[in-house]
Amino acid sequence: MKIAIVFFLFFQVVISNAQNAIEWDGTYQLQLSDFQSNATQIGSEVTVTSINTASSLDFAFMMSNVEFMFTKNFNSKVNCSFQRDAAYLIAPDALTANKLLDFARYEFDLSELYARKLRKEIYEQKGTFSDVSFLKVIYDQIQKQYTEEHATAAKSTNLGLETAKLTALHTEVSKQIQNYPDFCKTCKPPKKKK
Secondary structure (H helix, E strand, C coil), rough: CCCEEEEEECCCCCCHHHHEEECCCCCCCCCHHHHCCCCCEEECCCCEEEEEEEEEEEEEEEEEEHHHHHHCCCCEEEEEEHHHHHHHECCCCHHCCCCCHHHHHHHHHHHHHHHHHHHHHHHCCCCCCCCCHHHHHHHHHHHHHHHHHHHHHHHHHCCCCCCHHHHHHHHHHHHHHCHHHHHHCCCCCCCCCC
């Protein structure tokens, strides 16, 4: 019997092809050109300011019961990506657009932070005879924490228009990512000493 689990953490499930996805790697910085939805608009005729960053965190795997029983490291099964064709940005001028872009960069890093937290929790809580249902509990906890932090940041920075506040939040998220060096997508956590 095979187990198939798919969790989507966040805001929106986006269906698009893989060429439109940017995997978080710690070096690539999102650009205005990455907002490829037809809704993207920057110019004086714009009367609203809006953004959909299309950052997502998903967790999916398919394996037999035996494979699940003996698998401890699920890092590669948790993905953090940005969907270009779903991302849009609406701003009245280039200055505002760049502030929204900075918020999108913050949000992408925040998604990776929570991806690492999810990877760590799964690694620490997964036992040989764990039932697959424990994953939903972990997922729900991480989703709640992420949603709360994202909403607080969006409100307190006015979607990044208050740059000093956003810079402080982004610096803190970048530091926190470094607290999880063993939980990047390609990392192999060290075995616990008994």
